[in-house]
Each structure stands twice: as structure tokens, then as C-alpha cells.
Amino acid sequence: MPKLWRCIRPVLLVTVLFVLVFPLASLYAQDGETKPVVIQGTPELETLVGAIRDQYVASHPSEEIQLDPRGGLSSGFEALCNGEVDIVMSTRAMTDEEIQACEANGQSFVETVLGYEGVALLANPESELVCVDQLTVENAWQLGSPAEVTWLDLGSTTVETPVSFYGPENLSPAYVLFRSMLPAEALREDIVTAPEMAEILTKVQEAGSSAFGFMSYADFAALEGSSEFDLLDVIDADGNCVNPGMSTFAARTYPLARTDYLYVNAASAQRSEVRSFMEYALVDEAGVQTVGAAQGFTLADSASYEYGLNNLVSGTTGRTFSRPLSPVDVSTAEAGTITVNSTSVLKTLTQSITGGFKTRFANATITTNFTSNTQSWQAFCTGVTDVIASTRPATADELALCEENGVTPYSIDYGREALILAAPAGADWLECADADLLGKLLRAGTEESPAPVKWNEINPDWPDLDILLVLPPFKSGETDYLVLTVVNDLTFPVRLDVTEDDDPLYRAQGVANTDNGFTYLWWADLQSSTAEIKQLAVDAGNGCVAPSPETLADGSYPLSYPITYTFSQKSFANPLVRALLWHFFDTTSLDTVAASNFFGLDVEALRGAQREAVYTLLAGYVAPVEGEVTPEATAEPTVEPTVEPTVEPTVEPTEEPTVEPTVEPTVEPTEEPTVEPTAEPTVRPTVKPTEKPTVEPTVEPTAKP
Known part of the structure; x- marks a missing residue:
């Protein structure tokens, strides 16, 4: 017997090992296999998704996609929220109750649009x-x-x-x-x-x-x-x-339409086979872009498909497409008042955006005051105004005043604008404009001291050519801004023997066609001009600085300023203020801003990251409990800081000119480092302009293009 045992023992050991190891090997083999992708949901999309599935499997024969819509949409969402299904086909957005069921089960979802x-x-x-x-x-x-x-x-x-x-x-x-x-x-x-x-x-x-x-x-x-x-x-x-x-x-604004979705379980979205199928379905040309069009669906744009796939890859969950269109639940019939303070150079932009808001909210009253930056920040930080349009940041003292009054700013940055001084390209005698030159060029003459009419009357080394001033209308603000920033004279009377025209491209081309002209226009307008002109450097007291992308970006060019709209979060208690902030990010408003050509304007960020941040800010707002003094939004966007303090307030243009004081100016300069105009401008013509300048140019500008 022992001899027999010695003979069969090795055989038994091999048998036992085989019995123990084989199931484990089978188990590991099963774990390494690709799991099928399970799709359920509405039968209404079975034909579309089935065709996409068939095309996908034809090019990925090792993949298995199980399509079973027999349980219907509600059952599909239930299975998705139980982690039993990878993808759900839907002709509607998930309901709040379905989302809550997912959350209760510790499940989340990625929302994508199919068509x-x-x-x-x-x-x-x-x-x-x-x-x-x-x-x-x-x-x-x-x-x-x-x-x-x-x-x-x-x-x-x-x-x-x-x-x-x-x-x-x-x-x-x-x-x-x-x-x-x-x-x-x-x-x-x-x-x-x-x-x-x-x-x-x-x-x-x-x-x-x-x-x-x-x-x-x-x-x-x-x-x-x-x-x-x-x-x-x-x-x-x-x-x-x-x-x-x-x-x-x-946009979900046409009443007789619906959106078709593919909802993906967030855990399933991490599986390579699910990602591969979704990538094929959304962005591959052979996916929905071909099959959907052939079956009579209206396709989404490529950005929507890419956005959905990006959400799936990045793990961005929740209602990214079907959330409420507006984060502010307010009726367009809502009545109320919003107060806006704006510097005058932003008058056109301010009125354009707020005018669009008034078209939608017909019962809303928007009271707009055109004031200086200092007056605007004072009104803002004391809670008098809800929104300001400014051309400089708040000072440290102004921010302290805001904090003292429980006013939290939220700012929208539109880049920078700059006033460009232009001369003919061949005017080699003109390189830099300072207070002395601009004072002599623009100041109205007197009997004792007539204004120069030739360039060599300003500098004997300059040519014996008539001075041709082709300027914007005085009421438009450019002249006020130029004089107050560089000349810094609150009682400056502007000469009248000029050619006025409100078309900046005409002014630029007109000067380019002369050998003796001078004008100024905004940087944004200059970007549309092909005129061959010389852009002059400007010396506002710190040396000559020429306009360039670099000097505009760092603010060293003295005739440049930031463009910022700032909302008081304390005013969010007024739903119309919240609605106005969201209106700043609607397509029409953003298109208006984009057309401005402001330097450094980041339209992509406004349409994307900052718009998302504002949506979160407004959607998270909770009305203050009665008795609270300083309501705040619960969610702060993290895209950009709201307001940066500065210790050097700049000078901004003021409102339309009025009659010049005859003795002393009504506004005295303060101790601030620069001069800030009041709500009423101080640069003005002394008498009504005539139709033609008294000095004839040596070469006339050509007709308007």
C-alpha cells in the first residue's frame, strides 16, 4: 500500500491543484474581458441609436453594445440611478425627482445632446x-x-x-x-x-x-x-x-421642438468601452452626424457634441444642457427700478445693453446717471446705485467704503480703450504730443493771443503749412478726455476753426490724405481703418509713450483706460438687478460688446468660463432673511477677481459740454493725484461752431468712403 500511495500521490496533487487553480484562472479571465455596454430608455430613439450601434460594432467587432428599450424611459432612468445601466436614451430632460433618486443612491450622470x-x-x-x-x-x-x-x-x-x-x-x-x-x-x-x-x-x-x-x-x-x-x-x-x-x-425657445439626449452613468463614463462608443456616437462623422441626418433629425452644432464628450471625459456631471435657461426666476412683467451710473465715454455701450434689457422687461425702469468715476464709486459704495460703468478701478478708500456699507462688487472686464492721436504719415516733425503742444493746437485764441494757424507758429522748425484740425464733435467726449488728461485745465476753451465729423474712419482717412492734418480717434475704431497715418506718442507728465499693444496692456499709455461694469451684490435683493447681470451675458449683449473691438477683450472667456461663473453665482443666490442687512450670494465665481484697488485714479471724460464759466471754474481740483471732472464737463467751445473752419487746409480730405 505505501508503495501504491507513493505512486498515486503525485497524480492526486496535480489533480487538486488543477481543481483549485482552474476556477481562479477562469475568474481572472472573466475580469479581464470587456463588459458589454448596456443602453436602455425610450423606444422612440431605438432606431437612431440602434443604427449608430450597428455602424459602431461593424468597425469595432470586439465590442458588445446591448440595446434594450423595452422597459421604457422611466425604468431606464431608474436603472441608470441604480448603476445597472450605462446609457439611457431620452426625449426629455431628467426630472428633479429622478435626479434626487440618483443622488440618494450615490449615483451621478453625464448629460449629452444627440440631436x-x-x-x-x-x-x-x-x-x-x-x-x-x-x-x-x-x-x-x-x-x-x-x-x-x-x-x-x-x-x-x-x-x-x-x-x-x-x-x-x-x-x-x-x-x-x-x-x-x-x-x-x-x-x-x-x-x-x-x-x-x-x-x-x-x-x-x-x-x-x-x-x-x-x-x-x-x-x-x-x-x-x-x-x-x-x-x-x-x-x-x-x-x-x-x-x-x-x-x-x-436654446429651447421654439415651443414645438424637443431635445434628444444620451445620459451616461458617471461611473460607466470611466470605462473605456463606454467612452469609445460615446465618442463614436457624438463626434465621429459616421455616428449621429451621418445617421441622424439620414433619419430626419436636426443635428446640434459641433461645439455641442464636443462639449458633451468633454464633459464625459472630464467627469462633469449634472444638467449641463437641460438646466434652466436663466439662473434668475423673474417674470418679464416684473416692475421695479435699477439705478446705473456711467462715465460718459461708455454712454453708447451702456445705453445699448440696458436698452435691450428694457425691450424684454418692459415694466422695469432703468435710471442712468452719467457721472465721473469718483461720483460713481461714491454712489456705488454707499448703496445709492446698483451698477456702475467705470474707466478706473476703485481706490483702496473706495473699497473700504464699500466694505463698511456691506457692498460686495462683482465686475465684468471688457478690456481697454485708448484715444489715438493721428497725423499724416509723412509728418516727420510730429512725434510726441504733450500739454504744451495740445494746448496751443486746441485752445481758442484771444485778441491778445490768437490761436496758431500754421504749424511753424507753434515751432519755428516746423513747416509753413496751415493747421488742419479734423476733430470729432465736441459733445462726443473725446476732446474733453484729451484735454483733461494731458492739458489738465478745467477751464480750457476749445477753438472753433475746426472741421467736425463724427465718422472716425473719415477723419483718419482725411488726415492721411493731407500733409498738414491732425485728428484723434478711439483705438477700437482705428482697427477698422486702412488709413496711412502716424500714431503720435503722448507725454502726460511722465515722458513720451507711444500707443502699442504693450503700452495699452500695462496702462503706461496715458490716453488709455479699462472698461468695467460693476454690480452690487447687495442689490441682488432686487430680482431685476440679477436679471440685468444675466442679460449682460446673453448672446445679443455679448455680440454688442464683441463688435466694440476693445483692446484685450476676451470674448471667449465672457461666453464661456465667466458666463458659467455668473450662472452659478446667480443660481446660488438666496434671498436674505428679513432683518439681515447685507444679503450675499451663496456662490462666488472663481474666474476673475471682482475689483482691484488702485492708488492712482485716472481722468475720465465727462458729459456733454455746456456754457463756459466767465470768471472762475465752479469745480476746484481736489488733492487727488489727478484731476477728476464732475458730472458736467469743463471743456467747451466758447461760441457756436461755424460750418467751415476759418483756416483753409492746404489739402482737403477726400469724401467719406
Whole structure:
């Protein structure tokens, strides 16, 4: 027996080891295998996502994508929030309750946009219908609507005959989409259906046609000649007529459209196979960009797809696309007053942005005071004004005053502006302008001391040429700013024998076409000029400094200043102030600012990071408990500091000129290091300007381009 045991023992040991090791090896092999990507959600997107899946698997044969929408959307979100599903297809945003369920389970999600679906309404042009409200649409198209609907019922003032309804075939994607948007969830039964969308467009365009049609926006956009036909606008919740299109779908302002999403479990987003499929679906040309277009979806722009993928890779979770459009919940019918103080050189920009706000909030009153920087900061830090537009930062004393009164500033930086002094390119005698030169050039003469009319009267080494001054209108502020900053004379009377023109490009070209001209214009305007001019250096007391990107950036060029709008967070208790701050970041306002060409303006940051920071700031605002003195927002943006103190206040231009004092100036210079004008300007002409200068130029400027 022992001999037998010795013989079989090695065999038994091998057998035992095999039994123990094989399951472990199998287990490790299973752990190393790629797990399938599981997709659930609405059956309405099964065809689209299924086609993308098929294309993906064809090029990635080792990947497994399981698509099972049988449980429906609600069950899909439940599984996502339980960590059982990787991706959910959805035709709506997640609800607050669904998000709370995810949070309760310790789960989060990444939100991405797959595309849009919208209904386009087509009316015979003879009806002259342009815009209809959503209730009218519902009462005309849904099941249970009156058997006879006339054009008059729809709002036409030119046609009163009954309407005939046209649309795509029953149960087509467009039919199902429109049906889902109606309260009755069913369309009327007398719709004349057409297999081809071109038939509907043709019928609507027939002379005398009674056709009122619908189709998907994507189908309409694909029709030949569709660009020449105007679709009906639909009135949104704010009373605005909104035209269908990708931009209004993305903004969620067109009422008859919806966004299609892919929601990804945040933990699943870290898996390479999930990332690979999502990257293919969103940004690969063979993904939704090809499949979605072929199936009649309206595609998002490339930035939206890239943004969604970036969120997935970076782990940015939550409602990044479906969050409320505005962080401020305030009705456009809200009444109230906002007080704004602005320096006069920012008058046009201030009025443009606040005017757009007034168009939307018709019952809001915006009181705008055009004052000096010092007066603006004083009013701001004592709580008198809600917003200021300034051309210098607050001083340390002003910031201390703000803190004393519980005023926390939030600032928007628009870069810098500068006034550029220009002479003909060949004027080699002019290099730098100081207080003496500008005083002689611009000061009105007297009988005892007439103003120079030739350049050699200022400097005998200069040429015997008439002085041609081509200047902006005195009321526009440039002359005030120039004189107060460089000449520093509060009672300076400006000469009148000048050629005035409010077109900066004309002034620049006019001077370029002479050998004796002189003008000044803003840096932003100069960027659009092709005139060959010499930009003069300026000496405001610290030596000659020429304008350049470097001297504008560091502030050493004396005729430059920052452009800043500052909001009081203490005023956030007024919802209209919060709404105005958000208005500064809407597309129209940002387009207005972008068109300004201010030096150093970072439009990308304003549209991106700072806009996000402001959204967070406003969304996190909590109204103060009654009795609290200094309400503060709960979330502080971290993109940029709000206000930087300075110890050297600069000089800013003042408001429109008035009559010059005859004896003494009404405003005395203070002990501040520079002169700050009051709300009323001090640089002004002595008498009404004549139409033509008294000194004839040697070469006239050419006509305006």
C-alpha cells in the first residue's frame, strides 16, 4: 500500500491543484474581458441609436453594445440611478425627482445632446400669417378641435375661408412627434396625408390654397426651394415670436421642438468601452452626424457634441444642457427700478445693453446717471446705485467704503480703450504730443493771443503749412478726455476753426490724405481703418509713450483706460438687478460688446468660463432673511477677481459740454493725484461752431468712403 500511495500521490496533487487553480484562472479571465455596454430608455430613439450601434460594432467587432428599450424611459432612468445601466436614451430632460433618486443612491450622470426634433408649420402666403400662439396651434390640430377652422381663427386678417389640414403619413416620425406635443396626445382625423413632403409644400404654395400643413423641420429643410419659403413663428412663454431652427431648438425657445439626449452613468463614463462608443456616437462623422441626418433629425452644432464628450471625459456631471435657461426666476412683467451710473465715454455701450434689457422687461425702469468715476464709486459704495460703468478701478478708500456699507462688487472686464492721436504719415516733425503742444493746437485764441494757424507758429522748425484740425464733435467726449488728461485745465476753451465729423474712419482717412492734418480717434475704431497715418506718442507728465499693444496692456499709455461694469451684490435683493447681470451675458449683449473691438477683450472667456461663473453665482443666490442687512450670494465665481484697488485714479471724460464759466471754474481740483471732472464737463467751445473752419487746409480730405 505505501508503495501504491507513493505512486498515486503525485497524480492526486496535480489533480487538486488543477481543481483549485482552474476556477481562479477562469475568474481572472472573466475580469479581464470587456463588459458589454448596456443602453436602455425610450423606444422612440431605438432606431437612431440602434443604427449608430450597428455602424459602431461593424468597425469595432470586439465590442458588445446591448440595446434594450423595452422597459421604457422611466425604468431606464431608474436603472441608470441604480448603476445597472450605462446609457439611457431620452426625449426629455431628467426630472428633479429622478435626479434626487440618483443622488440618494450615490449615483451621478453625464448629460449629452444627440440631436433635436421640431415641427414646422406651413401656411399659404396669401393668409399673411407670420406668427401663431401655441394655444391656437393646439385648438386647430389636436383631436377634438372644431370640425371647421377658418384662417380668421388662426389670426389671418386677409383670408376668412375654412382651412384644410395637410401632413405626413400616420405614425411617421413627424406625425408621432407632433402628436406627443399636443395636450390630447392625438391629431385630428381629417388631415390629408402625403407620402412626400414636397407635395405638402407645393399644396401650401398654390394660389388660393386653403392648405395649412406640418412636417418635421429636418424634412422641410431638406426640400428644394425651402429656403425661399417662410415657416410660421410660434409664440413662446415670454410672448416672443420664435422661428424654428437649430439655434432656437438648442436654446429651447421654439415651443414645438424637443431635445434628444444620451445620459451616461458617471461611473460607466470611466470605462473605456463606454467612452469609445460615446465618442463614436457624438463626434465621429459616421455616428449621429451621418445617421441622424439620414433619419430626419436636426443635428446640434459641433461645439455641442464636443462639449458633451468633454464633459464625459472630464467627469462633469449634472444638467449641463437641460438646466434652466436663466439662473434668475423673474417674470418679464416684473416692475421695479435699477439705478446705473456711467462715465460718459461708455454712454453708447451702456445705453445699448440696458436698452435691450428694457425691450424684454418692459415694466422695469432703468435710471442712468452719467457721472465721473469718483461720483460713481461714491454712489456705488454707499448703496445709492446698483451698477456702475467705470474707466478706473476703485481706490483702496473706495473699497473700504464699500466694505463698511456691506457692498460686495462683482465686475465684468471688457478690456481697454485708448484715444489715438493721428497725423499724416509723412509728418516727420510730429512725434510726441504733450500739454504744451495740445494746448496751443486746441485752445481758442484771444485778441491778445490768437490761436496758431500754421504749424511753424507753434515751432519755428516746423513747416509753413496751415493747421488742419479734423476733430470729432465736441459733445462726443473725446476732446474733453484729451484735454483733461494731458492739458489738465478745467477751464480750457476749445477753438472753433475746426472741421467736425463724427465718422472716425473719415477723419483718419482725411488726415492721411493731407500733409498738414491732425485728428484723434478711439483705438477700437482705428482697427477698422486702412488709413496711412502716424500714431503720435503722448507725454502726460511722465515722458513720451507711444500707443502699442504693450503700452495699452500695462496702462503706461496715458490716453488709455479699462472698461468695467460693476454690480452690487447687495442689490441682488432686487430680482431685476440679477436679471440685468444675466442679460449682460446673453448672446445679443455679448455680440454688442464683441463688435466694440476693445483692446484685450476676451470674448471667449465672457461666453464661456465667466458666463458659467455668473450662472452659478446667480443660481446660488438666496434671498436674505428679513432683518439681515447685507444679503450675499451663496456662490462666488472663481474666474476673475471682482475689483482691484488702485492708488492712482485716472481722468475720465465727462458729459456733454455746456456754457463756459466767465470768471472762475465752479469745480476746484481736489488733492487727488489727478484731476477728476464732475458730472458736467469743463471743456467747451466758447461760441457756436461755424460750418467751415476759418483756416483753409492746404489739402482737403477726400469724401467719406
